Amino acid sequence: MSRGVAVTGIGLVSPVGTVVEEVFDAVCAGRSALVRPPEGHALHGVVDVAAIGPAIDPESVIPPKDARVVDRSIVMAVRAAEDALADAAIEVGRDVDPYRVAIVLSGVGGLETLARQAVERSTRGRLGISPFMLPGVLPNMAAARVAIKFGVRGYTSSSGTACAAGGQSIGEAVRILRSGEADVVVCGCTEAPLFPTFADAFGNALALARGWADPTAASRPFDRRRNGFVLGEGAGVLVLERAEFARARGATVHAQVLGWGATSDGYHPTTPRPDGSSAAESMRLALRDAGLSTADIGYLNAHGTGTKAGDAAETMAIRGVYGDDMPPVSSTKGVTGHMLGASGVVEASIAIMALRKGVLPPTHNLDDPDPACDLDHVRGEPRTTDVAAVMSNSFGFGGHNVSVILGRAGG
Amino acid sequence: MTSEIRQFLFESLTVMKYSTADMDDDTVLGPAGADLESLALAELSLRVEDHFGVRFEEDEAEMFAAMTVGEFCAEVARRVQTASAT
Numbered sequence: 001m002s003r004g005v006a007v008t009g010i011g012l013v014s015p016v017g018t019v020v021e022e023v024f025d026a027v028c029a030g031r032s033a034l035v036r037p038p039e040g041h042a043l044h045g046v047v048d049v050a051a052i053g054p055a056i057d058p059e060s061v062i063p064p065k066d067a068r069v070v071d072r073s074i075v076m077a078v079r080a081a082e083d084a085l086a087d088a089a090i091e092v093g094r095d096v097d098p099y100r101v102a103i104v105l106s107g108v109g110g111l112e113t114l115a116r117q118a119v120e121r122s123t124r125g126r127l128g129i130s131p132f133m134l135p136g137v138l139p140n141m142a143a144a145r146v147a148i149k150f151g152v153r154g155y156t157s158s159s160g161t162a163c164a165a166g167g168q169s170i171g172e173a174v175r176i177l178r179s180g181e182a183d184v185v186v187c188g189c190t191e192a193p194l195f196p197t198f199a200d201a202f203g204n205a206l207a208l209a210r211g212w213a214d215p216t217a218a219s220r221p222f223d224r225r226r227n228g229f230v231l232g233e234g235a236g237v238l239v240l241e242r243a244e245f246a247r248a249r250g251a252t253v254h255a256q257v258l259g260w261g262a263t264s265d266g267y268h269p270t271t272p273r274p275d276g277s278s279a280a281e282s283m284r285l286a287l288r289d290a291g292l293s294t295a296d297i298g299y300l301n302a303h304g305t306g307t308k309a310g311d312a313a314e315t316m317a318i319r320g321v322y323g324d325d326m327p328p329v330s331s332t333k334g335v336t337g338h339m340l341g342a343s344g345v346v347e348a349s350i351a352i353m354a355l356r357k358g359v360l361p362p363t364h365n366l367d368d369p370d371p372a373c374d375l376d377h378v379r380g381e382p383r384t385t386d387v388a389a390v391m392s393n394s395f396g397f398g399g400h401n402v403s404v405i406l407g408r409a410g411g
Numbered sequence: 412m413t414s415e416i417r418q419f420l421f422e423s424l425t426v427m428k429y430s431t432a433d434m435d436d437d438t439v440l441g442p443a444g445a446d447l448e449s450l451a452l453a454e455l456s457l458r459v460e461d462h463f464g465v466r467f468e469e470d471e472a473e474m475f476a477a478m479t480v481g482e483f484c485a486e487v488a489r490r491v492q493t494a495s496a497t
Binding site for chain 2: 131
């Protein structure tokens with residue numbers, strides 16, 4: 001069985017759009033999604049700036065009786081999965097045995113639902129707790145809802161590696177496909193963190209950008225004046241298939257997943273290892289897995305959230321791996337904000353578009369590169385160049401590091 | 412009392428996105444009729460507990476599946492009367 005893994009479907013729900021071309025155009029043009037939360041939004045007056053996803057009527061993706069009790073994270077995941085499966089033109093049961101389809105769909109779960117129920121419990125006691133709370137809160141429920149809706153019967157799981165979970169879901173999908181345990185994997189991540197308890201947790205940890213009169217200036221990865229990330233929401237789902245399976249059914253292939261790597265910092269719950277050595281190792285593992293050298297990577301979509309420590313550590317890691325073979329680097333979070341684990345999938349999708357179009361999106365707001373972030377930055381305008389392979393990094397609280405390498409469909 | 416309970420029941424079911432248009436006292440609450448699944452029956456019992464101040468035991472919600480609307484309302488009314496008498 002070959003190791004080839006094809007990306008045949010992309011489904012996104014992001015603050016800059018729900019169609020991958022639209023998302024790619026936004027990050028290339030610098031059409032920022034960052035706004036001051038408007039009156040009526042849960043974060044109005046709570047944070048200076050946020051990246052808010054599109055409104056989705058839950059009943060448009062889930063039967064009404066269930067839609068009443070699902071968390072927004074699940075609604076976004078089901079929408080993204082629906083779009084990804086439609087993009088792949090694959091119907092479970094018709095085009096693939098339901099037991100040969102797996103799901104790896106991650107995220108922190110329905111924490112907003114949990115927060116609301118905690119308030120109900122403290123004010124109304126036992127009677128305030130809904131019997132539907134658990135299917136609204138558990139982090140596996142996005143995967144479960146997708147399985148229920150599309151009749152998937154194979155292996156299903158959910159990774160809990162914070163902001164690395166999207167990248168990790170892609171990696172686990174690759175592992176499953178290479179092992180031959182499934183022909184198709186629906187993989188991705190969904191995050192709905194835009195509610196006061198969670199936002200205050202990041203804010204009080206001094207992780208959020210603050211003090212920007214213009215909200216669109218608040219997310220500025222690698223810039224000297226960066227002072228934190230902008231909290232965002234979204235979901236990203238990819239349909240991956242064994243390359244032979246995709247070929248046999250005549251599927252349109254967007255790209256290949258060539259390799260991936262994952263490591264742990266083993267250092268601190270929230271602060272990245274300052275020398276970036278574990279992040280560097282995840283990139284090296286991905287290169288080894290793909291059978292590529294540093295010179296083969298034509299673009300690197302950085303995790304680059306805009307925190308002082310994180311961007312500097314990632315720079316150390318990239319420099320440590322690539323040395324003189326430094327690829328062009330950008331972080332697209334300057335436009336999209338940080339959708340936590342979902343960022344990894346949205347950014348892998350952006351990297352796929354960069355491969356397909358030969359256009360590298362710039363880092364928005366990177367006006368004055370920090371000397372501590374000395375990289376070959378794509379900034380100002382997109383860079384046009386032919387690339388055969390790209391790397392996407394995702395790092396999470398807890399010290400989780402994941403790197404994914406994608407290649408052209410026919411490469 | 413029973414009609415008040417029936418009205419509350421139908422209002423609750425409407426909030427829970429169940430159509431009450433074709434329901435009457437003979438409609439079974441569970442899969443054989445209104446099609447309330449286990450968590451929905453549990454929610455319904457919580458709503459009734461909260462509104463009428465009665466208490467159901469944990470395993471009773473499952474028994475509601477076999478009850479008709481009329482039987483359920485009568486049972487709630489009986490408990491309300493018992494509770495107010497004590």
